[in-house]
Amino acid sequence: MSHKITRREEMEKVKKGFAFHMYPDSLIEWCMDYDARVEGIKLCTPKDELELRLRLFKLIPPEKIPACLAKACQTYTQALNKKKNWNTYKIVKKIEDAYYEALEDCMPELLRLHEELCPDCPWNGWTIFSSEYEEGK
DSSP states (O other): OOOOHHHHHHHSOOEEEEOOOOSSSSSSEEEHHHHHHHHHHHHHSHHHHHHHHHHOOOOOOOGSOOOHHHHHHHHHHHHHHHOSSSSHHHHHHHHHHHHOOOOOOOTTHHHHHHHHSSSTTTOOSSSHHHHHTTTTT
């Protein structure tokens, strides 16, 4: 007798978390589905950019995420799931602001982590395609 996979079991298999370089102009983002994002990159990225995009896009081990950022993200996600009316929207907005503040506060630590996990990365603070911008392409 075969076991029918539940939606919950499916979701537990999804690789998600904070990731470096989910987009070429982003240092760190929350990634809801790593494998789906990889497929999207493969489908939509020009061939001459593909190897770099796939090499740099990586999930950050959860234990390496600064605690204040992890907590702010968890609170923000829970608040988003409860957003139903204008009053809760205002609360969610305050929580969202706190999340982005935590992200900014953790940036020095995240940059050190980025250097450790993404050696030889061309990130210049704006994009992973820094040489193209420096050359004026």
